[in-house]
Each structure stands twice: as C-alpha cells, then as structure tokens.
Amino acid sequence: AESEARQKRIRLVYEVDLDAPTALSDQVFVQRIVQNLVGNAVKAVCESLSEDVIESAVEGEYLGEVRVRYTCHPDAHVLEVEDTGPGMSEEIRQRILAGSGRSQWGKAGGSGWGAKIVLDLAHALGGSLEIDSTEGEGSVFRVRLPVKMEASLGANSA
Numbered sequence: 001a002e003s004e005a006r007q008k009r010i011r012l013v014y015e016v017d018l019d020a021p022t023a024l025s026d027q028v029f030v031q032r033i034v035q036n037l038v039g040n041a042v043k044a045v046c047e048s049l050s051e052d053v054i055e056s057a058v059e060g061e062y063l064g065e066v067r068v069r070y071t072c073h074p075d076a077h078v079l080e081v082e083d084t085g086p087g088m089s090e091e092i093r094q095r096i097l098a099g100s101g102r103s104q105w106g107k108a109g110g111s112g113w114g115a116k117i118v119l120d121l122a123h124a125l126g127g128s129l130e131i132d133s134t135e136g137e138g139s140v141f142r143v144r145l146p147v148k149m150e151a152s153l154g155a156n157s158a
Contacts, residue, residue, distance in 0.1 A: 001038040011062040020072035036114040037081035041066040044085030076144040087135040
C-alpha cells in the first residue's frame with residue numbers, strides 16, 4: 001500500500017504509540033487488516049480527486065493523506081486509518097458494517113472485499129470494526145482488538 005500511495009501522491013502518516021504493549025493477536029491477521037484498510041483509504045482519496053487537481057499538481061505535492069494510528073487503551077488495542085477521501089453515506093457505512101458493502105468507486109477500482117476481510121478478521125480476533133464518516137470530509141475506520149494479558153494466558157495452561 002505504501003508504494004501505491006507514493007505513486008498516487010498520497011501522504012502516509014504514522015502515529016504509533018511505541019510504548020504500547022504488543023498485541024497478542026495473530027500478527028498475520030493484524031497485518032492483513034492494516035494492508036486492507038490502508039489500501040482502501042488510498043483508493044478513497046484517489047476517488048475524491050478531480051482530473052483538474054491531478055493535472056495541475058506540482059512535482060512533489062501531495063494530493064491527499066492517509067493517517068494510520070495505533071494506541072493501546074486499558075480495554076483494547078485500537079488501530080485507526082483515517083483518509084481525506086470522499087466520505088460515505090450512513091447507508092454505505094451500515095452496509096460495510098453488515099458485511100455486504102461493495103465498492104462504489106469508479107476511478108479507483110476495488111472489489112469491496114477489503115472491508116469485508118477487515119470485518120471478518122477483526123471478529124475472528126474477538127474485536128470489532130467501527131466507521132466514522134462524513135460525506136465530503138473523509139472517513140476513519142477503527143478496529144478494536146481485546147487486550148489479553150500474558151500472565152492470564154499462561155495461568156490456564158497449568
């Protein structure tokens with residue numbers, strides 16, 4: 001997703017709490033969640049750009065932004081991917097959260113499976129997916145994964 005963002009002149013910004021404990025979830029699942037969310041966010045930003053904006057951009061200028069945040073709260077690991085794309089209606093937001101969302105993008109492509117994969121993987125890890133979005137202002141996809149203490153995991157194996 002990073003190379004696609006660079007190619008499409010979308011700035012990727014990472015805000016990661018380096019002091020947060022490591023998530024004890026399946027790292028492959030978490031990596032796939034991040035890849036899908038960032039890939040979808042880049043496509044959303046591209047969808048919101050007019051041909052005039054793309055053609056008039058100067059060398060080195062970013063045309064949009066995707067912000068990736070990770071924090072750990074007492075009750076959950078929280079991963080957020082925020083974009084400056086077109087946002088979405090409440091109807092589309094609800095369809096995505098129900099697992100039946102499909103891509104409505106004409107320019108950026110996409111099958112709609114990325115959001116479904118994120119939803120399924122979050123649920124498989126005991127977590128959830130939330131979406132905050134305003135049409136014309138972008139979206140924030142938030143995945144919450146449970147905090148599991150290492151000591152409690154080992155206590156049941158004795």
